Amino acid sequence: MDKLLKFSPVIVALAMALIPTPQGLQPDAWYFLCIFVGVVIGLIVEPVPAALVGLLGVAVIAILGLVDPSAKASRSWALSGFSNGVIWLIFAAFMFALGYQKTGLGRRISLILIRYLGKNTLGLGYAIAFSDAIISPFMPSNTARSAGTIYPIASNIPPMFDSYSDKNPRKIGSYLTWVAFSATCVTSSMFLTALAPNLLAVDLINQSTGITIQWGQWAKAMIPVMLPLFLLSPWLAYIVYPPTQKHSPEAPAWAKAELEKMGKVSKKELMMLGYAIMALVFWIFGKEFGVDSTVAAIFVLSLMILTNIISWEDVITNKGAWNVLVWFATLVAMASGLKKTGVLKWIGDLVSVYLQGMPPLTVAIMLVLLFFVLHYFFASTTAHTTALMPLFLAIAIPLVPAEMMPRLALMLAASLGVMGIITPYATGPAPIWYGSGFISQARWWALGAIFGSIYLAAMIVATIIYI
Template sequence: MPQPAPETLLEEGHATSGLGQRIGFFLGLAIAGTMAWLGAPDGLNPKAWLALCLLALMIVWWVSEAIPVAATALLPLCILPMMGVLKPVEAAAPYADPIIFLFIGGFMIAAAIEQSGLHRRIAIHVLLLVGSSPAAIVGGFMLATTLLSMWISNTATALMMTPIALAVCQAAAPEGPHRRSLMAACVLGVAYCASIGGVGTPIGTPTNLIGARWLEANGVGLSFPQWMAIGGAIIAIMVPLTWFVLTRIAYRLPKHLGDDTARAVIAAEARALGPISRKEGRVLVIFLLVALAWIFREPLSKLPGLSGLTDMVIAVLGAVALFIVPAGDKTNPGKGLLDWDVAERIPWGIAILFGGGLSIAAALEQTGLSSYIGAQLTGLGALPVLLVVLILVGATVFLSELASNVATLTAMLPVLTAMVAGSGGDPLMIGASATFAASFGFMLPIATAANAIAYATGAPQQREMLRVGFFLNLCGIATIALAVGLIGPLIRN
């Protein structure tokens, strides 16, 4: 199966053509330079305007990938101190924010799961449970993808599940339109559920961590269970709805289509795995302990000696344990479940991207830009809260079709702050809505790496993705607004 180049997958984003990159490079410079030449509007701190010029440059470069996104995220480190907006230590501090180490620890755990092969075993056994009729095949892959992407990178989940889906579909149906329909429904189901499942936990996708950090900064700290209450509701609505759209509307699959053969392929994959290895078992134990600690962190932190327990501490402890616990390799008894050769291949660039986004956000906050924008948005206070949320979610969803989910939410952070200040809206409603919406780009192959992987198989056609994705975008907008609007007030009480 043809796959996008690895460097386009690390941020769960998109790849831009060489011409688009060159245009974006000079366009970003032109926009930032023009803004600087025009000067700050009346009533705005000149330093805030300079920070906004830098943000405009970074947004254009992030969207166009004029240079690597992590390299763009380094600009606040040098530009903000040079312009006198922040001191060097103030510009650098966000790059060491605890949420970045939560991300690093989570990705190390995910790397160990993938290296051990545990992720493949989980997926195949889920498929054995759901059956092998065409609709069940699609549903099984969607369910397995959703469960995995709650804990593992959306991109890694899609890369792991898509080849298995293609193999099962090829075995289940003879050459012809039925096979293509089944393959298209399967790979799109995998791609969409990789994004949907990612919203289920705070570590499911990098945007969740960015959103969680913004919520904390605005006085709303969501615990692991609270986050899962909202994300789980979104998953509970969107996954069945997506399955129905793919199997009953977009692709009308027959009730029976070589299902015995398909089940035989899945069973053969399960037999080939053999019994669970020591390494898989030990990784599974650590993973479960970390997951349970995240879920029950609040009561655990009340125990003696654990008052400083945070999600970041749990993640890093789990990652360190992977280097300490032996893998059970008889030829190399001292080898741990995770080694640094594997750990250093996690997307470190995302950590830098986090830092850059947090640094520019800190500059905009400290220079008073958020307050200024908030004053310009006081008119939003007259609108119903649900309408404000719908407008915000809709804008974020369709923006994420053109930019990576991380870049989309990072660019939205100052707007969110201004909306809270200007409309007096609930930070939970506004922040959580935008965070979930940034992951819901279903229309275009460039929207997410998972979409690109599905499109690269050749099974779904561009017009099919546009049609199905547009409808699912609308469904996602309504679902997010509903889940956050109904569950948000309950978990705060």
């Protein structure tokens, strides 16, 4: 069974290729789609590292000349993702996350919030949630943010109250686990740079429709939607899944002791804070200054290296950042191939037949709803984005007026963060928090359904308002 699963991407791709080419598609386009489906399955089951799945898919397509029969043109297509500005912005943002970790700034922020908000369990939940929110604009990996920064701190708290995964989990551990996880899902949708697939989605939108979504545009639209959800989530968890421990005086005392161990705020922490603010200013107002957001990120990254916030050795040995760069660069190329070969237009024409005649707003709501619910079948937000974003845009283009498309595209992209709440495998931090053992699988699915319904309702309301 394991071997069958390992070779399932190849088996599915070959099985599809044996089917006669559907009417309306050229053979090369059909074979491209076969390999693309194989790549998506590979991203889900991961028989080999995800980056290698994408790299191999691009290489096979280029060798077969499925996008362009010219060897030179095939090479240019295969490498096109590596010249993509969004990919390098993601890479630079991973280095910002490393700066937070190396300087201790992320840890200090979390401990300060716990010290001043953690006197009772509800306040402790808000402290953990705000810790995530403050650093989320600068960490495009919610795994690094939630599982790498927040989890090591939050995991120290339940044992203070004799709450463990196998002993008194409901006392405080279960509540803090769910609050931390739900918070990172919401903040991942609040800011463009809070989730790497957000940036990937924005680039795919630009490729498919020519629509450009800036950092400020995203924030202006999504903060009014996500902020109420963010403030509601810890309280809602307190009501729906209440902790039996209502007060937590030990937590502020522990945070105070940890802060004393860290000592005074260091020069490097202050510099890192300054660099983070500088990057944020460029991302928000860069267009006014004539500065591209990727160029600004690389400039700030260079300053971080020159001032020893991180070292050049840190940059070249950061396997996670380079892995994501290769992974996303190949996926961007794959997605552009769907358009070049005519696959997207073909699928869009097939599906749009069933939606014709519906009001544009109804079409938009149905697309947002389906885009969210289909995430139950994906164990990777990146795979979901790669497989479905170009497809849903292709369906929308002939059915939704051009003036509505930018807002619909934003709604689809912005739902990527909050949809991570629905299952124990839906987003990067989910397996970490679920793996802590404080919440059973059945309870996790139930909470995911409750919170997922609320988050989806918020996205539908936002779609109605904005479109």
